[in-house]
Amino acid sequence: MANIPGIPVYKEIGATPAPATGGGADRARVVIVGAGPVGLAMALDLGRRGHEVVVLSRLDFIAHASKAICFSKRSLDILDRLGVGDPALAKGVTWNVGKVYWGEADDPVYQFDMLPVKDQKRPGFINIQQYYIEEYLLDGVMKLPNVEVRWGHRVYGVTSKDDGAELAVTADDGGVYTLEAEWLIACDGARSTVRDLLGLDFEGRVFEDNFLIADIRMKHEMPSERWFWFDPPFNRGKSALMHKQPDDVWRLDFQLGWDIDRAAAIRPENVEPFVKAMLGDVEFEQEWYSVYTFQCRRMARFVHGRTIFAGDSAHLVSPFGARGCNGGFADVDNLGWKLDLVLKGEADEGLIESYNDEAITTADENILNSSRSTDFLTPKSTASQALRDAVLELARDHAFARPFVNSGRLSTAVHYPASGLSTPDTETWTSGVAPGAPVLDAPHGDGWLLDALGDDFVLLTRGWQGEAPAGVRLIEISGLAAERLGLGEGGAALVRPDHYVAARWHTIDPAAVDAALKRAKGGMA
Amino acid sequence: MTGLNTTPNLGTNASADDLYQKLVALHDGLSEADSLRVWAKLVLILANHIGDREVIEQAIVAARPVAAA
Incomplete structure (x- = not known):
C-alpha cells in the first residue's frame, strides 16, 4: 500500500525502516532529498563515482503521474554517461521534427528539426513517461552498494552548518532520527521542503493561464513528431499540443484560459469533447487528466553553504520547451563531477560556486526562453495579439517570418560563455566548439x-x-x-x-x- | 552608413502625400483588430527588409512616446 493516498502508483517499493542509530546521529557524506528524476540521477552520478550517498524519499513508491515526457538529446547524452541511456531509447518514442499549425490549414506554417547536425548517437528528443526514467535510474542506483534510498522518509527540520547540514527525519515506521550530512542536495521539487525549512526565496513571474493535460490511450497512426496548433478549430482562440508517448499513450494539451473551474475541467465529460473535436470520433481511454498553471521562478542562489539546490527546487519554467526535467538533468551533470572532486579533496570547495554560476546561467536561459514562448502563446494585450497573428499569417507565405513563430524553443544544451572555469581562446578559431560549450557528438x-x-x-x-x-x-x-x-x-x-x-x-x-x-x-x- | 536615418528620405511632398494615402487605404474596410494586425505585418516586413538590428532598435526607441521611454 502506498504511503500517501491520492497519487497513482507506478511501482510499489515499500517503506524503509528507520536506521538504528543507537541514540546518536546517523551520518552520510552526501544526502539527497527527493527521489524524482533529478534526485535519482544525482545519486547515480555520485554513486558511480564511489561516494556514499543517502537518498530520502517522502513517497514509498514511484508515482504513475503524468509529468515530464520530453527528454532532450542532451539529457539522453547524460543518461548515457550514467549508463541508463539504452533502456530509455528502447522504450521511448524518438522524434526530431516539430510542426506548427495555425487555424484550419492542413499544412504547417512552420516546422523545425531538433537534430540539424546528423551523425550523432542520440536523436533530438524522445518522449517517455517520467516514471520509466525514474525506474531506469533507480535500477542503476540499486546496483551500487554505496547508495541507499530510504523510502517513506520525510525531512521536517534542516539546520545549515559550516561543515554540512543536520536533518531531522521521520520514517513511516514511526522512527525519528537525526541525519548529519557533509553535503545536502535538495532535489525535492517545486514545493521543496528543504527550501521552505531554510526560509529561502523563490522569485519570478506567475502566468495567468490554465492548460489541460489529457493523457489518453488509443490506437492512432501519426508520425512521431511534435504537433502544435495556434487557434485551431477545436480550440478557438487558444492553442493545443499533441505528443506521442510509449504504450499507445498520447499527450494532448489544451490551453483553457484564465477564468475557469479547474475541478470541472478535468471531469471526463468535459475532457471528452476536446479530444473528439481534435481527433474525431476515436475510441480512447483516460490515462491521466490534470489542469496546470505555471510559473517562471528561480532562487537567487542555488548554493547555500553546504546545501545545494538542483532541479525544480531551484528553478521552475513553463512546460513549453521541455526545459523543466531537462534543466534538472543539466544541474546534475554540472554538479556531479565538481562535488566528486571536492569530496575526494582534489579541488577546493570553491569549485561548487561555479555550479551556482553555471546552473544559474542555464536556469536563466531556460526561464528567458520559456517566458518568451509563453508571451507568444498567450498574448497579453490586443497589440501583442495582433503582432502574434501577423507573424503566423506572414509565416504561411514568407520564410522570413518563420523564425518568429514560437511554440516553445525546445531544450538544448546551454552554453557558459563567461564561465570562470574556461580558458578563453587566445587564437583565432573559425569553426569547432568554443570553451563553455559541450562537445558535439560524432x-x-x-x-x-x-x-x-x-x-x-x-x-x-x-x-x-x-x-x-x-x-x-x-x-x-x-x-x-x-x-x-x-x-x-x-x-x-x-x-x-x-x-x-x-x-x-x-x-x-x-x-x-x-x-x-x-x-x-x-x-x- | 549606419544608424537610423531620420532626415527626409522619400522625395517630395507629393510623394509623401501619396505614401500617406496608401497607408490610410491599407486599412479600408478593416476592423480595428484586423487593422492592428496589418500594421504589425507591415512593421515585420519592413524590419526584415532593413535587416539591421541596430537600426531597428533605434527606430523602436524613436517610435516610443517620450513619457513612456
Whole structure:
C-alpha cells in the first residue's frame, strides 16, 4: 500500500525502516532529498563515482503521474554517461521534427528539426513517461552498494552548518532520527521542503493561464513528431499540443484560459469533447487528466553553504520547451563531477560556486526562453495579439517570418560563455566548439565520441600522442569528430567530465594544458 | 552608413502625400483588430527588409512616446 493516498502508483517499493542509530546521529557524506528524476540521477552520478550517498524519499513508491515526457538529446547524452541511456531509447518514442499549425490549414506554417547536425548517437528528443526514467535510474542506483534510498522518509527540520547540514527525519515506521550530512542536495521539487525549512526565496513571474493535460490511450497512426496548433478549430482562440508517448499513450494539451473551474475541467465529460473535436470520433481511454498553471521562478542562489539546490527546487519554467526535467538533468551533470572532486579533496570547495554560476546561467536561459514562448502563446494585450497573428499569417507565405513563430524553443544544451572555469581562446578559431560549450557528438572508432569521453577529464587531440596531465585521459580523434571540434593536426581540446570544452589549442602546449586543467578545477578565479 | 536615418528620405511632398494615402487605404474596410494586425505585418516586413538590428532598435526607441521611454 502506498504511503500517501491520492497519487497513482507506478511501482510499489515499500517503506524503509528507520536506521538504528543507537541514540546518536546517523551520518552520510552526501544526502539527497527527493527521489524524482533529478534526485535519482544525482545519486547515480555520485554513486558511480564511489561516494556514499543517502537518498530520502517522502513517497514509498514511484508515482504513475503524468509529468515530464520530453527528454532532450542532451539529457539522453547524460543518461548515457550514467549508463541508463539504452533502456530509455528502447522504450521511448524518438522524434526530431516539430510542426506548427495555425487555424484550419492542413499544412504547417512552420516546422523545425531538433537534430540539424546528423551523425550523432542520440536523436533530438524522445518522449517517455517520467516514471520509466525514474525506474531506469533507480535500477542503476540499486546496483551500487554505496547508495541507499530510504523510502517513506520525510525531512521536517534542516539546520545549515559550516561543515554540512543536520536533518531531522521521520520514517513511516514511526522512527525519528537525526541525519548529519557533509553535503545536502535538495532535489525535492517545486514545493521543496528543504527550501521552505531554510526560509529561502523563490522569485519570478506567475502566468495567468490554465492548460489541460489529457493523457489518453488509443490506437492512432501519426508520425512521431511534435504537433502544435495556434487557434485551431477545436480550440478557438487558444492553442493545443499533441505528443506521442510509449504504450499507445498520447499527450494532448489544451490551453483553457484564465477564468475557469479547474475541478470541472478535468471531469471526463468535459475532457471528452476536446479530444473528439481534435481527433474525431476515436475510441480512447483516460490515462491521466490534470489542469496546470505555471510559473517562471528561480532562487537567487542555488548554493547555500553546504546545501545545494538542483532541479525544480531551484528553478521552475513553463512546460513549453521541455526545459523543466531537462534543466534538472543539466544541474546534475554540472554538479556531479565538481562535488566528486571536492569530496575526494582534489579541488577546493570553491569549485561548487561555479555550479551556482553555471546552473544559474542555464536556469536563466531556460526561464528567458520559456517566458518568451509563453508571451507568444498567450498574448497579453490586443497589440501583442495582433503582432502574434501577423507573424503566423506572414509565416504561411514568407520564410522570413518563420523564425518568429514560437511554440516553445525546445531544450538544448546551454552554453557558459563567461564561465570562470574556461580558458578563453587566445587564437583565432573559425569553426569547432568554443570553451563553455559541450562537445558535439560524432562517430569515433566503432562507437561514438561522447561515449568515449565518459566521466573524466579528457584531452582530445589530433595527431598528437604525448602525455596528458595526471587524471586526464588522452583520446586521439580524427575524421568527422576532429572536424566538428575544429581541430587540425597537432590541435587539442581539454574537455570537462560533463563534456563541456574547457580550453582548446591549434598547437598543443603541455604547460597550457596544465594551466587550463587547474583553472577548470576551480584553481583560478 | 549606419544608424537610423531620420532626415527626409522619400522625395517630395507629393510623394509623401501619396505614401500617406496608401497607408490610410491599407486599412479600408478593416476592423480595428484586423487593422492592428496589418500594421504589425507591415512593421515585420519592413524590419526584415532593413535587416539591421541596430537600426531597428533605434527606430523602436524613436517610435516610443517620450513619457513612456
